[in-house]
Amino acid sequence: MFHDRARYQSTQGYQLAPVRFSRLDAARYVVTNDAGEYVVLSRQELVDFIGHSLPPDRPTYQALKSRHFLFDAHSRVALELLALKYRTRAEQLANFTGLHIFVVTLRCDHSCAYCQVSRQAEGRLEFDMSQEHADRALDFMFRSPSPALKIEFQGGEPLLHFERIRYIIERAKAMNAVHGRALQFVIASNLSRLTDEVLDFCRVHGVLLSTSLDGPEDLHNAQRPVRGGDSHRRTLDAIQRARQALGPDGVSALMTTTHASMERVEDIIDEYVRQGFRSIFLRNLSPYGFAVRQRASRQYGVEAWVEFYKRGLAHILRINAQGYPLQEEFAAILLQKIFSPRGSTYVDLQSPAGIGIGALVYNYDGAVYASDEGRMLAEMGDFSFRLGHLSRDSYESIMTSETLLAHLSDTMPEGAPMCSDCAFLPYCGADPVFHQATKKDAVGHKAFSAFCKKQMGVLRHLIGLLEDDAQARDILMGWR
């Protein structure tokens, strides 16, 4: 199928490249190409560009040409370059599946109201993962072609079943002598059971810790009840000990935004700074478990969350301008997608969806899910994202299962109404579990989708900052 380049040459001075555009604000548009590059144009510039009436001596013409939004007689290798950039972005898909989540127990000593899984009392050992299932899960993990494998331990509270964690890490390392992958281990824990023995083990085996810090003491303790009511103090003590044993970056923290957090984004961020963290992930509550059990008055809409996010980001930028480097992780992921030739590998914002090919979840009972949210949805009685079982299914049958393949083809946003011509598509992704949970349909009607509103709201805000605020741009470019 060889064609002369002339076949794609326009007779009208220049040829448009395939582009998508969306409004940035009342006066401007964001225009993107398939390689993820963007330009911002006024409406008149957009109309001129599409109508082939942009004069070649205008700076806008040169900007569009240099980023492959148009080709003219002098664009010698532009098509090939664009194809190469497109391939670079898509290539990471071939390296699936990098993240493997082991739910080693559902038992927990906390009773957080927003818990998204059915936590079990500490004594209920029948909710622990068996050694047989751990062995099968490790076999599955090493079948994945990814050169880098991250094992994340989740619960419940995974440290209540530390013996299984120890077993899995030691066995994974032994198996890796043959497989030669880059292994990484993370325990997501409330750290209440962080004994010296656990810390020693983590230090020897290079295990990282990830914990929950919801903000200042009153807010954190109200959201994370524990016997004694002192979860905040215990968490800070444990973070301190973990840093001493594992180094300053050995422990990271995550926050959850509840209705009570909405007015306190600055307090939450200040607490992270006080505790010496260099990053914070302003996350909204997922529509599973707690969020749907709440009374309407305790829920918040996506518009309110986007405002919370903008206020938070403004505060973080001020803190950076004052000399303390603090990175906001959601913005960092989106900036990587905007500026990195490879995009970002963040599982929840992949296209097609990161389910299965980005992450696999091995539940305590042997069930295999396409994502952690898919497991949470199962807790609500919807098993749409359950791919199979470790005792009954093979890796091949799970990875080629109708359940997974149907979800993957459904979640190619290039084919989804609204997404197919949205400028934010190269930076967006699909979140089928979210749409299944909220709309009972994995694709979802984007005009009604809170996920879409969140993506558009945050991306418009970020691109607006990059365009209009030089100081913010300098700081944000350092997060890519």
Added chain:
Amino acid sequence: MVRSDQVTKTDTETQSPFIFRDGVIQTLLDLRVYRLAAIQKSAYRFAEQFTAVFDSPKEERLPIRCIFAPTVTEQDALETLRLFFQELLDQELREQVGDETRALRALIVAQAFSRTDLIRQD
């Protein structure tokens, strides 16, 4: 496009060419100006604001009824319709881009994953 003989001003303050009655605005769209695909995509995008009901086209004009939720005020409905007409123009531009670049997009994707060069140099 709204035909001039369809224009009836509801009140002099809003100066709107549309009538909002019982939660509905009716108008005609000129299919020589807006492609059907552009109209349908615009209606899809505005599905949260109103439900668009189309009747059979008559003489290249497509009757559309925009049905709003009972809580929507006249002022809000008219503003929404103004934005809907802006969106129609955007969608029309997108259709133009699509017509011109569809084959090129297929070529770029094919070139990206091909082992041989599909674009012959000069």
